[in-house]
Amino acid sequence: MTSNIFGTSGIRMVFQNYSETDLMFTPQMALDVGLALGTYLKGEGIVVIGKDIRTSALPIEYSLISGILSTGCNVKTLGIVTTPTLAMSLRYLDGNAGVMITASHNTPEYIGLKFWNPSGIGYSHEQEEEISRLYDEKKFLDIKWDQIGKITSVNDINDKHISDITNRILFDGSKLNVIVDPGNGAGCEIVPRLLSEYNVNIITINAQMDGKFPGRNSEPSEKNLIQISKFLKISTQEDIGIALDGDADRVIFLDETGEIVDPIRLLALLAKNYIQNNGSNISANDMKVSTPVNSSSLVEDVLQPLGCEIIRTEVGDIQVAQALNEKGGFLGGETSGTYIWPSFHLGPDSIVTIGLVLQMMAKTGKRLIELLKEIPKYPYYRQQFQLKKDIPFNDEINQKIITEMKESFDSIGKELQSVNKMDGCRFDYDNGWILIRRSGTSPYLRISGESSIDINQSIEMNKIAEEKMKKLNLI
Structure with missing residues (x-):
């Protein structure tokens, strides 16, 4: 029986200074994860570590580093950086692995770890399973006192990231007027600095790093971007708005009218x-x-x-x-x-x-x-429902969903063109599609649909799917 500390995007849990279960993420758990990662790397090479601005990132970082060093691996720390900067840094720093201490767009009580390969690609499910196995078994590398790894601080990695971009993406931004909302996150420094390199005229809001996210919630969703949207609506000068989440792996753009760009x-x-x-x-x-x-x-x-x-x-x-x-x-x-x-x-x-x-x-x-x-704009409709039981959707459940939905297509006279079971169940039909998918991070069922001709068609198909999911006692 494994602890299953990994979700769909690394480890992400509420921080706790001490817990007897794995339902909260603690410094002790971070220590063991560091030991597991170092053991996975056979005690060799360099692990590059970055963190976002969350208040719990520091104790997690110290514990994680202690575990990694105790297996013989060396560590290079970047301090507070964005996730893109951490991913980019691995090739510059000859990193054998990277760890970003972040909970991305989650609320401030959350913390987590995301793991990276030298190419900048995140760890695969198979790699995470191996780390999880080592974490559970607690059979870590046993090294002597004189084999402990070394730690180095890297202070100029934002400079490297900016120069990598400005050397390859060339333009004069002196006629552009941009408002940036980093959401008090890790992007507060690097994004304004990058835009200054292009001579862009910048206004910032929520641009002071603060792990409590006082300006707005970290996720750059429509309900959290009211402030920047209102500013754009009343401004006559700004050309575009840019909003980031806590670790700046996500970016949302708003046009000059304050509307979010799909x-x-x-x-x-x-x-x-x-x-x-x-x-x-x-x-x-x-x-x-x-x-x-x-x-x-x-x-x-x-x-x-x-x-x-x-x-x-x-x-x-x-x-x-x-x-x-x-x-x-x-x-x-x-x-x-x-x-x-x-x-x-x-x-x-x-x-x-x-x-x-x-x-x-x-x-x-x-x-x-x-x-x-x-670029065309197709009507899109999405609903989210609490699952009656927090269970994974296996082949048996997916097949029941497919059977029910096929009956629906037959009954309303729509021709079903294809079914994709890659992730959930996607049904493509003439002028549209509908996707029924369990969330990978929470006990919710999401039904989303698109029509290239009419939003009412999407709404109709979503309602049909909702009734079928109720019939299957899933929601």
Whole structure:
């Protein structure tokens, strides 16, 4: 029986200074995770560690480092950085592994760990299972006093990240007016610094690092971005708004009217712009974009006519990155606002994405709302329901869902074109699709749907799916 401390995105739990269970994340647990990671690495090489601004990050960091050093591995600490900076840093620092101490967009009482390979790609499920096994068995490397690893502090990694971007993404931003909301998170320093390098005119809100997130909740969702949205609505000068989560792996853009830009529409725009500017230099293997099954079909509709293949994956930035790593591609992205640029590294990088969006605006002389006119906007509808039982959805449950939904399509006279069981159950039909999926991080069932013609069609299909899930006693 394993403790199952890993979720769908590393370890993420509420902090507790002491707990007799694994329901809370404690410094003692971090110590054992450090020992497990060092044992997994056979006590060799360098582990690069970064942390976000959460108040509990420091005790977790000290404990984690103690465990890693006690196996013989060396540690390089970055201090407070963004997750993209940690992922990028591994190749500069010859890291054999990276650990980001963060709970990403969760509320401030949460803390967690996310693990990274030298390429910047997050640890796979198999790698996490091995760390979890070592953590449970407690059979850690036993070394002598004179074999303990060494620790080094790295103080200039933000400089490296910024120069990596400014050396490759070139533009003059002196005519751009941008408002940035880092949400009191780890992006408070690096994003304004990057924009200053481009001579962008900047206004910031919630730009003081504070692990209690006093300005707004960390997740850059619509309800949490009211302040920046209102500012854009009343401003006559600002061209664009940029909002980040706590560790800045996610980025959300707002147009000059204060409306949130759909991340998948932006993904399609960025990909289209990239192909138009680099088409002849993109190899056949790299003419691909990776995105999960819950992303809009507009990606296919916009990019396939340009000769770009769309790779669908399970939900999660690691799954998107794995597809890029294994199958090739120049860009990956999710509905949450994560974007992956393999030419930089295989982790989500909001900082690179900001540079590329502003470059596109500066070079065309157009605001984002104008650039997005060439990208369709399909009506999308999503609901979330509490599960009656907190159980994983196995093949048996998925098959029951498929059987019920097939009956529904037959009864309303819609032709079911395909069923995708990669992550949940996605049903594609003429002019739309619906996805029924259990959340990977909480006991919820999510029903989302899209129609290329009418929001009412999405609402109708969602209501049908809701009734079927009630019939199956799932919600």
